[in-house]
Amino acid sequence: MIRALFACLVAFAVPAHAEMKIQEVTSPGGITAWLVEDHNIPFTALEIRFRGGTSLDTPDTRGAVNLMTALIEEGAGDMDSLAFAEARDSLAAELGFGAYDDSVSVSARFLTENRDQAMDLLRQALINPRFDQDAVDRVREQVLSILRSNEKDPDTLASEAFNALAFGDHPYGSSGDGTTATVTALTRDDILAAHKGALARDRIYVAAAGDITADELGTLLDRLLGDLPATGTPMPARADWLLAPGVTVTDFPTPQSTVLFGHVGIPRDDPDFFAAFILNEVLGGGRFTARLMSEVREKRGLTYGIGTYLASLDHSEMLLGQFSASNDKVAEAVAVLRSEWARIATEGITEAELATTKTYLTGSYPLRFDGNGSIASILVGMQMEGLPIDYAVTRNAQIEAVTLQDAKRVAARVFLPEALHVVVVGQPDGL
């Protein structure tokens, strides 16, 4: 039976990238995807996201979504783990699966010449994963090994300390990998439940780029995803922000400390988001000219790198930053950081900083769309953030619209020197 396919073509031209047209494709079964067709290279990049991710775990089964995601490619249908891997490699299909705070991701690259076979294989993995007990046990040991490594990793120790202080009992307050106790206790039934709850059709976002037409993509999506359950586990509640200002030092025997700092952030859909985005770029962008890179690294040689970013999660927002510094330099670096935080809060930024940051952000944006892989990732990210399909066209205008007055007002709103919490893992002098 030939099913009708509705492909509403919504095409926009990105500035400086006139040929790139983003189409919205709706499959006969009602799955929506964004597509950029490009038939230059005979392969397709496909990105799928399931909203929810590790935050769907119950406290008792913390780590279930993560372990389930790691097991998706460990056997499906009539193939055990090895048979599945051999089939995948024979097709030279690249399949990747990841579990994050707010999503489970599926990334695929497959050749045009064996697209149907590659997608049948991926379908088996998504719809009919086996979760054989021996695979569960083997991959569980890998996760437990990672958990033990994390206990000796300063970066992980810092972020886990920060998140626990900020979010308490909310899933954001603990690692999505789970703990040794919860992961050890996970049963095959827990994995099956995590699969059913996390990979459902009510939370799918899809983007594709490359050698595939809208018709072909629509047909493919129904076959690939149509047999997943209609609904999954309800989303978690909004996370209350619990982090009081202060300094937390975790003793760790290393010559250099890892420092993680921040406070509450700003929602992605807030009218002031673009002003905050520019301000963050001026203060803590990863570039050499950002204020913190300039003051802490270039002028004083206190670190190899320092940066800040706006972390807009589904159920909370943070403004975070990180650096490493020798134990004898940490106190000075933190003092510089605090003084820069206070300076931008009270003074805002200069006309020149606003202008050069705008030219950087608007000039670099089109450069991101430079291949099928990068385009598919960007487009699926836009959908997860709830952005409209013409965002790629309007985004630079929204950057340009931010005035110096906006920047000053929003700086006072977003940067809260009194609220900063600094987590240090190491043996810092004088903190």
Added chain:
Amino acid sequence: MPIRTGPVATLFAAFAALSASFASADPVTSFTLENGLQVVVIEDHRAPVVVQMIWYRVGAADEPRGHSGIAHFLEHLLFKGTDKIGPNEFSAIVEAQGGDDNAFTSWDYTAYFQRIAADRLDLVMGLEANRMRNLRLTEEDVATEREVILEERGQRTDSNPGSLLSEQMRAAQFMNHPYGIPIIGWRHEMEQLSRDDALSYYERFYAPNNATLVIAGDVFPEDVKVLAEKHYGPLAPSEGLLPRDRPQEPPQLAERRITLADERVSEPYVFRTYLAPERDPGNQAEAAALTVLAELLGGSGQTSVLARALQFDRKIAVYSSAFYNGTGIDDATFGLILVPAVDITLETAEDEMDQVIADFLKTGPDPAALERIRMQIRAGDIYARDDVNALARRYGEGLSVGLSIADIESWDAALSAVTEADVMAAATKVFDRRNAVTGWLTRPVAEGEAQE
């Protein structure tokens, strides 16, 4: 393993054993300016982006003895300023145009790049050409930046027991060749690096006849040629550049063993490296066989020989891998790594690993596995065309270690031509324990605790 000036490293994957150039229909053009600068143009007109990379044929293995880290330190200092560009203005100018820039240093090369809208190529070419010959450094620049590279060493190496083990193992693997000296430098020598060290190194090695310029993206060779002649053409070549004849390894007669115990270690592991031949101009067959061997032994967490035997059948390991990267001027290494399961000692893990290698040397590769790898090589050609940055890097790196464009273009064919017999011959030769360093990463033994 290049290390970079900036911590934001998004441009390249760390390494891909099977990364390969597409042999036919390569959109690559090359020409050489009168002053000796080789220019390579790689066209990709899908997006209005260009990458400029300048690759100097000098790296950490070319440093004067006792001044380790100077190649990488100079790479940092090249962002400081020139006769025309103010202090720390280089990146600011690029960023103000929406571009990004960075640099990286390896044992065999030092490279700088910018990624920017294709219509700004003229600007970044002017900047890069200017700093090839006109660097200006103050004592203060040098003193502050030296603190930065010491912090970089702290972050990358001293904070990471695994990095420290690798550093110690390399020093043992290369008894005479400077590949045994870390790119970042030994800390006590880094602390002494001076402005004079940097400038004398710069003046000697940074010249058009010691560099390769790679321009990749939405550009046409004839336009690139005009711009290259305009900006780089007037630069005078360096006189008296010598061939890169580094001290070579003597016959290695005895296996070396290293144990690094660190209380920050959580997962002990066994790491083995063997001295191995590198890709040579016009002769890449053995390196291709070693590349395929690494893929067969440890390229997949599921189907490769080590994973299958030790993670699936014997269940004594949680992770295993094999790796080899032959793109270098002098000897390379072939590596094996095994992270044992809980309750499995490093001694047992090492014995089991060696048993798998011994068995492989008897039975040889599974023809079906070799066929899968050939398919992935062919697909790798297609996927590689999606990433013009990686392509640019492949050409820049290959040319910087003395390979020709023909060598780089025929690498895929060399990989695809590898037979079972080639794999066996390469394996039999490379797995010689006299050429090997075996490293154990462990936790310190607590008092009263029995040693493994």
